[in-house]
Amino acid sequence: MIETVTFGVIAYNEHRYLPELLDDLMQQTYNKKLIEVILVDGESTDDTWQIMLDFRDKHKDEFRDVKTLKNTKRVQPAGWNMVIKKSTTDVLLRIDAHARLPKDFIEKNMDRINSGECVCGGPRENIIDEDTPWKQMLLMAEQSMFGSGFASYRQETVEKKDVKSLFHGAYRKEVLEKVGLFNEGLSRTEDNEYHYRVRKAGYRICYDPAIHSYYQTRSSLKGMLQQKYLNGMWIGKTLFICPGCLSLFHLVPFAFVIAILLTTIMGILGLVWPAVALWIAYGAANLGMTAMSIIGGKQRSLALIALPAVFLGLHVAYGVGTLIGILHRQ
Numbered sequence: 001m002i003e004t005v006t007f008g009v010i011a012y013n014e015h016r017y018l019p020e021l022l023d024d025l026m027q028q029t030y031n032k033k034l035i036e037v038i039l040v041d042g043e044s045t046d047d048t049w050q051i052m053l054d055f056r057d058k059h060k061d062e063f064r065d066v067k068t069l070k071n072t073k074r075v076q077p078a079g080w081n082m083v084i085k086k087s088t089t090d091v092l093l094r095i096d097a098h099a100r101l102p103k104d105f106i107e108k109n110m111d112r113i114n115s116g117e118c119v120c121g122g123p124r125e126n127i128i129d130e131d132t133p134w135k136q137m138l139l140m141a142e143q144s145m146f147g148s149g150f151a152s153y154r155q156e157t158v159e160k161k162d163v164k165s166l167f168h169g170a171y172r173k174e175v176l177e178k179v180g181l182f183n184e185g186l187s188r189t190e191d192n193e194y195h196y197r198v199r200k201a202g203y204r205i206c207y208d209p210a211i212h213s214y215y216q217t218r219s220s221l222k223g224m225l226q227q228k229y230l231n232g233m234w235i236g237k238t239l240f241i242c243p244g245c246l247s248l249f250h251l252v253p254f255a256f257v258i259a260i261l262l263t264t265i266m267g268i269l270g271l272v273w274p275a276v277a278l279w280i281a282y283g284a285a286n287l288g289m290t291a292m293s294i295i296g297g298k299q300r301s302l303a304l305i306a307l308p309a310v311f312l313g314l315h316v317a318y319g320v321g322t323l324i325g326i327l328h329r330q
Helices: 018-026 048-059 076-086 105-114 133-143 173-179 190-200 221-238 248-268 273-296 302-327
Strands: 005-011 035-041 065-070 091-096 119-121 124-127 170-172 213-216
Touching: 005 018, 005 076, 005 105, 018 048, 035 048, 035 076, 048 065, 065 076, 076 091, 076 190, 091 105, 091 173, 105 119, 105 170, 124 133, 133 221, 133 273, 133 302, 170 173, 173 190, 221 248, 221 302, 248 273, 248 302, 273 302
Parallel strands: 005 035, 005 091, 035 065, 124 213
Antiparallel strands: 091 170, 119 170
8 A cells, every 4th residue: 555645846936926826735635644745946936935934834733744945956857856866655745836636646656556556646626716708718728728728637538548649647666767857958848758668668658537636727828938938849849858748739739830931931932822832721710619618618809809819929939949948059
């Protein structure tokens, strides 16, 4: 029977979201005396570190242990390596600082681990911190496959299955010992590369639809565009480090940006029809996916008028990021 579990969180300037996540931790149904908490701060400039210290001082006697660490390298994989090295339990739960968790989250992960799985997780639904028409529209863009991709953890299913990657995963200690540490040269795609090594080591990654978690969507369009740009940039860099851990879907925005550049050049040279064909095709797909999102959603507001432009912005930001990552891969 596997019982002890490490609840690991890496944070940088997360004073807005970290308290809610820690509140969710306090509400867990799993025995707190079996939970080790490791909180790692990447040298935040806000109150994140103090929030961690306050939590440790207030609740350390309620848990198996509460550790607070400073990540001077600041990048996420370095922080996760600190957690792996300091963990003293049978299982590691890798939790994002933007997460929200239901009360039975740890319990359901441990049930799945004790059923024989070595790595598990489940669907990760996007949520917003404030119910306004604009943020509802941003959430709609983030929830759409057209806006954010086909990752398995974004897709709700009714059956357990094996997947290539997941969010908020639980890992048996034996997996961590065999696969090793995270690649600290990857700041945004470290999970893709790590799960690739997990599969190469012979382990299955189990997606259980009963294990729910939630992720706070970026609260502004600027923040969302910046996130997509950086995600795309690290996809470009990762192409030269671990191409096998990526899929063709990761490169679709890059192909779109290249198509825009090429057809624009062709148009300047007098050959206009490729650009016209590209934008007609993209416009039809964009409007079609916008209509599907609106029909499938509950929101009806003027903010939805901006959804096609937001989709375009996300695609271009991600694609340009990938291009920059390829050009500056070192």
